[in-house]
Amino acid sequence: MKSILMATTVLLAGSLCIAQPVQWSEADGGNGHWYEVVECPECTWLVANEAALEMAYLERGGHLATVTSAEENNWVWSQFSEPCSYWIGGYQLEGGAEPGGGWVWVTGEDWVFENWSSQGQQEPNNSFNGEPEGYLQFDWNCWPTWNDFPNFPPSPGFVGGYIVEYDDFGPVGTVSATLGSVKALYR
Numbered sequence: 001m002k003s004i005l006m007a008t009t010v011l012l013a014g015s016l017c018i019a020q021p022v023q024w025s026e027a028d029g030g031n032g033h034w035y036e037v038v039e040c041p042e043c044t045w046l047v048a049n050e051a052a053l054e055m056a057y058l059e060r061g062g063h064l065a066t067v068t069s070a071e072e073n074n075w076v077w078s079q080f081s082e083p084c085s086y087w088i089g090g091y092q093l094e095g096g097a098e099p100g101g102g103w104v105w106v107t108g109e110d111w112v113f114e115n116w117s118s119q120g121q122q123e124p125n126n127s128f129n130g131e132p133e134g135y136l137q138f139d140w141n142c143w144p145t146w147n148d149f150p151n152f153p154p155s156p157g158f159v160g161g162y163i164v165e166y167d168d169f170g171p172v173g174t175v176s177a178t179l180g181s182v183k184a185l186y187r
Ligand SMILES: [Ca+2]
Pocket: 065, 066, 067, 068, 072, 165
């Protein structure tokens, strides 16, 4: 009986995908922040945003990852084995010119680096079957570039989950208090 239980435990442990935060260390040219992937195909961007703000690691508060340089983009993309269609922390403000205007990071960091997809359709294109798009994800075509997308997972494969960044804002709760509420164009 004991051996059966042990075998079951091993099987369960083997089948579970237990994510662990990983540091983009300064020794590797990084920013010292920690990152984590959360699988959640049913998560809208707004749900993912709220969930990320509730997360913490090493007493750092989390937020959806803000990918503010090519180096950060490449590190996240390769570190998490090509997180196709995962949400990251960009969204479009009300009044932003479509499709590329008014994009901001949840942290308020400057929107300087952009990495829109151009391999297939040119993104941002503000249209998914007629739905406007105001939220940021890694492209669902599995390119290491970005797509603007609506606040929903319309069918399996279009949303994988989300990427959390544990910043140096300080203790748990500090980040969400600092950021305030998201005022996006499309709910
Ligand atoms: Ca960042």
